[in-house]
Amino acid sequence: MKQLPKEYYELLEQLQMVDFALVDLTLYLDTHPNDYQAIQQFNQLAQQRKQLKKQYETTYGPLQQYGNSYSNYPWNWDDTPWPWQV
Amino acid sequence: MWIYEKKLQYPVRVSTCNPKLAKYLIEQYGGADGELAAALRYLNQRYTIPDKVVGLLTDIGTEEFAHLEMIATMVYKLTKDATPDQLKEAGLDTHYVNHDNALFYHNAGGVPFTAAYIQAKGDPIADLYEDIAAEEKARATYQWIINMSDDPDLNDGLRFLREREIIHAQRFREAVELLKEERDRKKVF
Amino acid sequence: MFTTRKQYEPYVSPFDPCVPIRVKTYVTPPNLYIPFQPTNLPQFPLHEALRKGTLWKVFYDPYYGPYEAKKGDGA
Numbered sequence: 001m002k003q004l005p006k007e008y009y010e011l012l013e014q015l016q017m018v019d020f021a022l023v024d025l026t027l028y029l030d031t032h033p034n035d036y037q038a039i040q041q042f043n044q045l046a047q048q049r050k051q052l053k054k055q056y057e058t059t060y061g062p063l064q065q066y067g068n069s070y071s072n073y074p075w076n077w078d079d080t081p082w083p084w085q086v
Numbered sequence: 087m088w089i090y091e092k093k094l095q096y097p098v099r100v101s102t103c104n105p106k107l108a109k110y111l112i113e114q115y116g117g118a119d120g121e122l123a124a125a126l127r128y129l130n131q132r133y134t135i136p137d138k139v140v141g142l143l144t145d146i147g148t149e150e151f152a153h154l155e156m157i158a159t160m161v162y163k164l165t166k167d168a169t170p171d172q173l174k175e176a177g178l179d180t181h182y183v184n185h186d187n188a189l190f191y192h193n194a195g196g197v198p199f200t201a202a203y204i205q206a207k208g209d210p211i212a213d214l215y216e217d218i219a220a221e222e223k224a225r226a227t228y229q230w231i232i233n234m235s236d237d238p239d240l241n242d243g244l245r246f247l248r249e250r251e252i253i254h255a256q257r258f259r260e261a262v263e264l265l266k267e268e269r270d271r272k273k274v275f
Numbered sequence: 276m277f278t279t280r281k282q283y284e285p286y287v288s289p290f291d292p293c294v295p296i297r298v299k300t301y302v303t304p305p306n307l308y309i310p311f312q313p314t315n316l317p318q319f320p321l322h323e324a325l326r327k328g329t330l331w332k333v334f335y336d337p338y339y340g341p342y343e344a345k346k347g348d349g350a
Contacts, residue, residue, distance in 0.1 A: 013097055017325045020095065023149060024330040027253065028312065030142035031260035035314050063092050083094045084159035096325065225304065229338050236342035245337050249328025252336060256306035263311050 004086060008060060012086075015052045021045055088148070095152040096246045099239035100163045105176035107240060108164040109194060110231050114247075115157045116191030116199040119223040123203045125150035127220060134208045139261040146254050153247055160240060161189055214262050221255035279303050279336050305334050 025042045032038060053063060062069030065077045100107075114120045128147035132140050165173070165187055173182045180196065191199035205216050228248035232241050263269060280300050287295040317332045324330045327337070 009097070012093060013322075013325070015093065016095065016097060017321045020325040021321050021330055023095070023145075024253065024324070026145050027142065027149075027257050028330075030139075030145055031257055031264060032312070032314065037315065061092075064089050066089060068089060077092075083092060083155065084098075084162050096328075222304075225302075229302065232338055232340040232343075235340060238343060241340060241343060245339075246326075246328040248338055249335065252304045252306050252334055253329055255304070256309065256312065256334060259306065260311050269311065 011056055015056055018045055018049050018052055022049060094156055094159060096156060096243060098156050098159045098243045100160060101237045101239045103168055104237060105165045105168045105173050105178050107235050107237060108161045109176055109178055110234055111157055111161050112192060113194040113227060115161065115189065117193035118203040119220055119227050121150050121154040121157055122191060122199060124220055124224065125154060127204045128217060130204065130206055131213045135210050135213060136265060138264055142257055142261055146257065156243060156247065158189055160243060210265055211262065214258050217258045218255050221251045221258065225251035279305060305336050
């Protein structure tokens with residue numbers, strides 16, 4: 001049975017960290033659509049997020065499917081573990 | 087449409103195999119003020135509310151599904167591999183005979199989820215006030231669960247969820263302010 | 276000093292069989308005090324924001340239970 005290395009949890013938390021800021025900023029911007037600085041921060045984090053997603057998926061497989069991530073051969077979207085299992 | 091992301095919003099941990107805590111947590115899974123009710127409530131209101139708050143309802147409703155998955159993960163981890171005896175001891179014997187270890191959308195008292203938990207008045211202010219109340223009730227529920235729990239890792243995740251209720255309540259209150267159209271007026275003067 | 280924990284003393288009758296709780300506490304979370312969030316409020320660094328559940332410091336108001344040894348600012 002394969003086990004995830006320590007690095008997995010670290011990288012996952014990196015991603016969760018950036019994504020959390022993006023979620024919180026999204027809700028903020030929904031009620032503050034004219035906050036230029038917040039939008040700049042949002043776009044910066046969105047870019048950082050793109051990098052992290054790439055890094056994560058290279059090692060641990062696709063985060064999304066329906067074509068939002070590339071697939072290895074064989075199809076690795078349904079590889080374990082699922083989020084509640086880790 | 088919605089796209090699933092294969093990760094939790096927050097790193098969920100629990101310290102011990104403790105089905106009793108799972109029994110309490112189910113309140114936030116299939117209860118009146120739980121995450122499922124919240125997600126369905128906000129997403130359903132989007133169709134009959136002024137355009138300027140549709141984005142907020144969409145985004146908070148979507149985040150609620152991430153919270154639902156966190157609660158499910160907590161329940162899953164607290165009961166994974168628990169024996170029928172352990173479930174019995176936790177008062178989950180009646181759950182077990184019907185569902186084995188499966189999660190079910192009901193509250194801590196075993197009452198099945200119902201659409202009656204979700205109000206939809208069609209009046210923007212009435213609906214947003216309902217949302218604010220829902221967030222405060224969910225915040226309170228998290229407090230009561232934290233009061234019952236001696237699992238520090240579980241409480242860490244519950245604290246995160248409770249804090250999110252505070253943020254959501256804040257944004258819904260701001261949505262009411264936006265609908266009052268007083269903020270734009272101040273800028274004009 | 277400002278606190279989001281408020282207290283009151285309920286009436287205690289000599290005929291109340293449970294041991295009386297003389298001081299009751301309830302929470303008035305920070306969102307009640309900020310009608311509309313101003314721009315440029317101080318933020319937590321990202322790793323802390325995730326752990327705390329909010330990007331903005333002003334909304335952080337953690338709750339601890341009676342079984343937790345931590346700060347104990349819960350009810």
